[in-house]
Amino acid sequence: MPASASYRTVPDDPEPDRVRRITLLLLLPEGECVVAADGGPALSTSDVAAGEHWLYDTTLRVPQQTHGFRIQGMRTVAVADLDPADPAAGLQVFGFATGAPAGREVALEHLTPDRLAARLAAAGDPVGARFVVDAAEARQARTDAQTAADNLRWQAAYLRADTPWGQSGNSGTLEDWERSRRPVAEAIERDGTFLDVGCANGYLMECVQAWCAERGIAVEPYGMDLGADLIRLARQRLPHWADRLWVGNMQTWTAPGGLRFDTLQVRPDAVLLERRADLLTRLRADLLTDGGRLIVTMSEPGPYGTAPALLEQAGFTVAGVRGHVAWADA
């Protein structure tokens, strides 16, 4: 039996140590497929390199190399046995990854899933064609709960990082972290409380307090995150704030005792595209003080769904923009 004959859709990720190869369909947030132009690869495929974790390493590395594409999230759709006669040969995982071109010089083309599936079928790749159809269906069927579960998988990647900013999901240098996150502190113009929605290990809470203090502004930081292990780590790192760190889902969480905050920071790309404006509206209604400030970060790079555009879509009047960070007052 050829490997392709064992292709089958699956509801979840397989055991990590069985995964030897990945094939990703790269999607823009709106669902269009990104393929390499001029006869380059449509799908992003590679073996898992020695020492790599297939999800935390390979799915980030390979789309950069094949398509100059930076992924934000990945969902497993199907698997195939690399050698159906030998289970020890391991699995090829097929999944879709959403993200955006990251500026590398790879000529890209955008196609609907239907057109890409037809192109792959015509080129003699029926498994690729079937996978694109399966991936498009899986993307359409995504739920909030599934998206949250997908996000939670990355908690382990944060926990294994050896820098505080790495434990907050930033894989760059300290300078990269500052360049990316200082705009959050620059958006704060008066003393008050600050809630980091999706605070990971709490490093942004610390940094925002310190960066604001440089400008004579006193900030009392609070944090919440989906990941219980991340909140445990944040409490260990910041024991003096242990009672200001909570586990919850940003789509539903309210603070103990109905507490509200003078400033909130959120990265709405944690939820489905079509839920982002509602997320901002509900954060304002449930967690922000009257006249409080909502700071929105949309991950770089991103021509798609900028922070100011999202704030406007949610009915806010944008009060300031700095790079990929924008803010508005309630």
Ligand SMILES: C[S@@+](CC[C@H](N)C(=O)[O-])C[C@H]1O[C@@H](n2cnc3c(N)ncnc32)[C@H](O)[C@@H]1O
């Ligand atoms: C990139 S980190 C952000 C760290 C820091 N707040 C910052 O902005 O730099 C994103 C965090 O959001 C959390 N997260 C993802 N989905 C979430 C959800 N639905 N509710 C709460 N937190 C969520 C993740 O666990 C992760 O720790």
